[in-house]
Amino acid sequence: MLNKLLSRLEWHPTHATLAAGALVILGFALSEINWWFLTLAALGTFGPGILRETGILNDQDEFQRRADRQAGYHAFLTAGLFTFLYDAYLRAGDRNVGDAEISVSLILAVLWFTWFLSSLLSYWGPQKTVSRVLNAFGWVWLVFNIVGNLTDPIALIMQSLLAAPFFLLAYVAKRWPRIAGAVLIASSCFFFYFFGLYEIFGSNPLEKGRGMVIVLFVGPLLVSGIILLKSRLEEDES
């Protein structure tokens, strides 16, 4: 059943990749009990790559290897540049960015999401990747909304409707990528303003999880929009 699902998703992970994914999920889940379990997530994220680069694990074909290395390079460029700019920002004045772990988590999030998005782009191409990312946003919103509003049917229905634009944009992204791209860039600007994220330039930049909202929500929308604007129409074939 898992194989069928993965085949439908046009994703053919190796056993090591699947095990690594399970380790990452387990690590994050168990970190609620003890933060040392985060090392499991680190093991899942970097373990297979280390084993492959040292020649111990040889489970990928040449396309998968190239996709992995390209994603790693993109993550290096993005997270490296971000860290340098952030370091310059911190050293240039007396900054109030909260505990050190907030900054470290932000850098890790930039690293990990760049790697993840780049991998998806290699496997699925721009339109399919963006369409699936938007569908994922829609489903995550729906699930959290259902869980959070089980006792209030009106709020449940009204807030569930907010998932509709994501599903609609996911559909548009496949057929009219440039239009979807422009809407996504405009949406990311809107959310930047709507969530008060411009306060990242203020005196408490990382307060209220602003950095994470940008990296996990507004950033992917903006990047998806740019990717779609640059993309060519792709035929679906099998």
Added chain:
Amino acid sequence: MRPKYDIRNNLKLCRLKAGDLTQEQLAEKVGTTRQTILSIEKGRYSPSVGLALRLAQVLGVTVEEMFELEE
């Protein structure tokens, strides 16, 4: 430096001519994944010389029949 050419491929055509093979079947014969065949056919990935030769061998064509330079 970005190369001043594109590579156009006829892999899908060659695959269908060689007994209507599916991407999955071809992938199995050359020892790779369906994802790789799909990516080559869509022009998202240019295979190594080794894989190109293996594909040509399995499909009974020359590498030049499968891949062409597009200036």
